[in-house]
Amino acid sequence: MGKESGRGAKGTVHMVKSLVAIGVAAAMLLGLAVFEWFFVEEEFSAFREELISLYDKTDGGTANAEDARVVQGKWEDRKERLHIWIPHNDIARIDEYMAETVRLIGEEEYTLALPKLEVLIHLSECLPGTYKPAAENIF
Amino acid sequence: MTLVIIRTAIVFITLLVIMRLMGKRQIGEMQPFELVITLLIAELACIPMADTSIPLLYGIISVVTIYILHEIVTLLDLKIKPLKSFISGKPSLVMNKNGIDDYQLKRNNLDVSDLIESLRTAGYFSLDCIDYALYESNGTFSALPKENYEKMQSSLPIVIIDNGTYDEKNLTLTGLGREFFDGILREHGVKKVKRVLVLTADGEGKMYLQQKGERCETFYVKYPDGMTW
Numbered sequence: 001m002g003k004e005s006g007r008g009a010k011g012t013v014h015m016v017k018s019l020v021a022i023g024v025a026a027a028m029l030l031g032l033a034v035f036e037w038f039f040v041e042e043e044f045s046a047f048r049e050e051l052i053s054l055y056d057k058t059d060g061g062t063a064n065a066e067d068a069r070v071v072q073g074k075w076e077d078r079k080e081r082l083h084i085w086i087p088h089n090d091i092a093r094i095d096e097y098m099a100e101t102v103r104l105i106g107e108e109e110y111t112l113a114l115p116k117l118e119v120l121i122h123l124s125e126c127l128p129g130t131y132k133p134a135a136e137n138i139f
Numbered sequence: 140m141t142l143v144i145i146r147t148a149i150v151f152i153t154l155l156v157i158m159r160l161m162g163k164r165q166i167g168e169m170q171p172f173e174l175v176i177t178l179l180i181a182e183l184a185c186i187p188m189a190d191t192s193i194p195l196l197y198g199i200i201s202v203v204t205i206y207i208l209h210e211i212v213t214l215l216d217l218k219i220k221p222l223k224s225f226i227s228g229k230p231s232l233v234m235n236k237n238g239i240d241d242y243q244l245k246r247n248n249l250d251v252s253d254l255i256e257s258l259r260t261a262g263y264f265s266l267d268c269i270d271y272a273l274y275e276s277n278g279t280f281s282a283l284p285k286e287n288y289e290k291m292q293s294s295l296p297i298v299i300i301d302n303g304t305y306d307e308k309n310l311t312l313t314g315l316g317r318e319f320f321d322g323i324l325r326e327h328g329v330k331k332v333k334r335v336l337v338l339t340a341d342g343e344g345k346m347y348l349q350q351k352g353e354r355c356e357t358f359y360v361k362y363p364d365g366m367t368w
Contacts, residue, residue, distance in 0.1 A: 015214065022210045025203055032200070033141040085140070088192045133141040138149070 036085050041128045043078050048124040050074060054101075055117045058110050065106035072102050090127055094120065143197050147183070147204040151175060155212075159228060162248045170227045170277055172212045180205055227276050234272035234282070238355025241336055247274050251301050251337045258282060265292040266339060266347045267357040294342035294367075303333035303351075313340060314366060323360055324348075342368040 050071045057063035075098055079091050097120045104113035130137055158171040169177065180202060187198030215222045231243045233254060244254060255266065257280040263269055268288035273281045285291065297309045299320055310317065320338065327348060329335060339347045344362055349355035 015218075018210050018214055022207055022214075025207045025210075029140075029144055029200065029203060029207070033144065036140045084194055084196055087194065092192075131140070131142060133145050137142050138145050 037132070040082065040085055040131060043082055044124045044128045047075060047078060048121060051117060051121050051124060054105075055114065055121065058105060058113050058117060061110055063105050063110070063113075065102065068102040068105040072098050086127070086131060090123075090130075094123055097123070140196070140200055143200045144204045147179075147201040148208060151179065151205065151208050154178065155226070159225070170216075172209070172216075172226055176205055176209055230276055230281075231274045232271060233274050234266075234269055236270055238349040238353075239266070239336060241351060243274070249274070252298060254280075255298060255337075255339075263288070263292070265296050265341065265345075266337070266355070267345070268292055294345070296339040296341040296345070296347065298337065299340050300332060300335045300338035302337070303331075303335055305332065313368065315362065319363070327356065327358070 054063060054067055054071050057067055075094065079095070082091060097116050101113050101116040101120065104110075104116065154175040155172055158175055183201040183205065184198055187193045187195050212226055216226050217223075231247055233240055233243045233247070233249070239251060239254065244250065254272070257274075258264075258266070258269065258272060261280045261282055263272075263282050263284060265288075268284050268291040269282045270285055271283040275281055297312060298306050299309060299313070300306070305317060305320075310320075320340075321332070323346065324332065324335065324338070329348075329350060334350050336349045336351045337347065338349075340360075344359045344367075345357065346360055347355060347357050
């Protein structure tokens with residue numbers, strides 16, 4: 001009798017341990033997911049604003065190599081943080097367009113730089129959405 | 140990351156359902172969900188490790204998700220009976236004192252030769268030495284043998300008719316023709332070979348005969364010229 005109640009208590013303790021482990025792991029995942037959601041959105045939102053500002057300058061013909069390098073430098077800092085959270089291929093795509101934009105602005109090829117900037121703005125708008133739990137992203 | 144969690148859960152549930160639908164044969168001494176976890180966890184850990192374009196965090200997140208799913212499934216398996224049979228399946232009684240249960244065999248995608256082979260692996264060579272045989276949910280066989288069953292399997296029985304068809308290879312091994320066994324079947328009221336679920340014969344003349352949907356019977360015959368094997 002005593003042994004049986006002892007076993008029952010052990011079973012309950014084990015179940016509670018399992019429930020606690022599930023709760024902790026689920027809370028950790030949920031916390032990370034929410035953080036990722038806001039963090040990625042925030043980073044890309046700030047990057048988009050910088051790109052729009054560079055786009056306006058380029059469109060007005062007043063942008064120079066230094067302006068483009070500042071945006072690129074900020075992106076470099078940002079991508080170090082983003083590497084943990086998003087696929088590296090997405091970062092590489094932005095890297096390529098960014099490098100081309102910097103060169104074209106440096107050569108004052110504004111008409112060629114504008115489409116590259118448009119692609120970058122588009123990427124910064126749509127990429128955060130591709131990590132969100134929507135049916136088209138899941139399947 | 141949320142995507143990774145959802146996708147991991149979807150793949151886990153899909154694999155679990157498919158494993159259950161495929162039956163116990165695919166499992167091999169694990170519960171279905173344990174096999175699913177074994178299948179998934181190696182890939183989940185390996186792909187982000189080898190593919191540098193995927194953040195390592197994705198691998199860690201999917202492994203943690205699998206851990207949570209494992210814990211949830213284990214709890215459900217232990218605490219909720221109807222779910223236990225859905226998640227892990229339940230044992231099937233494939234043989235009883237009346238003989239082989241053909242319906243249960245078919246339900247588990249097995250035939251008589253699979254049953255005989257599995258019973259041999261479990262140490263039972265003769266069908267008549269078993270009272271009950273169970274096909275466990277983890278894909279293994281358990282049997283309750285008759286008392287003194289070891290004395291009942293002094294010679295190796297071979298399958299002569301398996302599900303209404305003569306096993307030509309075994310027929311050659313016995314050195315006896317179809318006519319001999321047709322005669323025995325007639326003596327035992329079997330009109331057509333197709334009606335026979337199983338007929339085994341051992342070297343000492345012991346036969347195990349079961350017609351489809353009927354009780355099994357064990358009897359002895361004398362082989363021509365006192366032959367044996």
